[in-house]
Amino acid sequence: MQGKPVGFTTSIPMEILLAAGRKPVDLNNIFIEDPESYRRVEEAEERGFPRNTCGWIKGIYSAARKEGLEEVIAVTQGDCSNTHALMEVLEEEGIRIFPFAYPYDRDPDLLRLQIQKMAEHFGTTLKAAEVVKQSLEPLRAKIREIDRETWEGNRVTGQENHYYQVCASDFRGDPVLYEAEVDRFLAEVAKRKPFHGGPRIGFIGVPPITNGIYEAIEEMGGRVVYNEIQRQFAMPAEGRGLVDQYLMYTYPYSIYGRLEDVQGQIRQREVSGIIHYAQAFCFRQIEDILFRKRLEVPVLTLEGDKPGVLDQRTRIRIEAFVEMLNG
Numbered sequence: 001m002q003g004k005p006v007g008f009t010t011s012i013p014m015e016i017l018l019a020a021g022r023k024p025v026d027l028n029n030i031f032i033e034d035p036e037s038y039r040r041v042e043e044a045e046e047r048g049f050p051r052n053t054c055g056w057i058k059g060i061y062s063a064a065r066k067e068g069l070e071e072v073i074a075v076t077q078g079d080c081s082n083t084h085a086l087m088e089v090l091e092e093e094g095i096r097i098f099p100f101a102y103p104y105d106r107d108p109d110l111l112r113l114q115i116q117k118m119a120e121h122f123g124t125t126l127k128a129a130e131v132v133k134q135s136l137e138p139l140r141a142k143i144r145e146i147d148r149e150t151w152e153g154n155r156v157t158g159q160e161n162h163y164y165q166v167c168a169s170d171f172r173g174d175p176v177l178y179e180a181e182v183d184r185f186l187a188e189v190a191k192r193k194p195f196h197g198g199p200r201i202g203f204i205g206v207p208p209i210t211n212g213i214y215e216a217i218e219e220m221g222g223r224v225v226y227n228e229i230q231r232q233f234a235m236p237a238e239g240r241g242l243v244d245q246y247l248m249y250t251y252p253y254s255i256y257g258r259l260e261d262v263q264g265q266i267r268q269r270e271v272s273g274i275i276h277y278a279q280a281f282c283f284r285q286i287e288d289i290l291f292r293k294r295l296e297v298p299v300l301t302l303e304g305d306k307p308g309v310l311d312q313r314t315r316i317r318i319e320a321f322v323e324m325l326n327g
Helices: 014-019 027-032 037-048 053-066 083-092 108-121 126-150 158-169 175-189 213-219 230-231 244-250 255-269 282-293 312-326
Strands: 007-010 023-026 071-077 097-100 200-204 223-227 271-278 299-304
Touching: 007 027, 007 053, 014 023, 014 108, 014 126, 023 027, 027 053, 027 097, 027 158, 037 053, 037 097, 037 255, 053 083, 053 126, 053 271, 083 097, 108 126, 108 244, 126 158, 126 175, 126 244, 158 175, 158 200, 158 213, 158 223, 158 230, 175 244, 200 213, 200 230, 200 244, 200 255, 213 223, 213 299, 223 230, 230 255, 244 312, 255 282, 271 312, 282 299
Parallel strands: 007 023, 007 071, 071 097, 200 223, 200 271, 271 299
Antiparallel strands: none
16 A cells, blocks of 8 residues: 555544555554554653553554554544643644544444545545545455454454454555455365353453453453444444445444443443443543443443553452352
């Protein structure tokens, strides 16, 4: 994929960037895949970011600087409220900022206007982006197949499901190369025998900043068959136009849309328990109240702060949860 890279703070209509010949870069992925991701958080704190600020915000800041990006799309509504201050700091450091807002009430006209403004800014059109969307459908169908093999075929692990869906937020900057990676993985999956046993667990909330959670769950006998937000990054809704696709994307809107989606997936995938990951210092921690009230299966809430390995206390809590579900 040629063209100048454009970073973004959470999933946006990247079809616009591809139509404009630009390289999409999800700064979350750049941050968390950095072998020194913990150091990226420290760098932000050294430059003045408060310690009681979300680790993802600090990591995104350092990732944008390390990548040497000239421009970043900041999602100012529908994601973290700290993004407003982040974009001001990045702008002060010479990075151009383009703000993008998801309308809280899912107003299709307002969303269309935002997408059109983004297209105009990057020198393309909504029509050209629709063509790109159609060209990406075969790849997105393959990612849906990976998801299906997780909960129905039982041949894909929770960590693998997480990886291939979370990478769909930017297709690692090059949809062609990423599709080849997906093809190789699906060919490997086709040779596997189905996994057996263990309670079927759903993972909701933002992707974890902590390493080793999925492996720990499965070492203890559980099976993660559902990743809520990662699945949404992969745009699971089929056969819709670009605006409709991002209206169906649940993450940036009201929690009630997310609840409906989660409840449907719990039933379809026969999930017996939910792990809700909440990021420290994030307003979404408050949403745990509603998940616990509305979901009809047991919920274990885990909190993460900075990148690192899974701590012993959390391992014990996961083990007890899996044992309870097995009981």
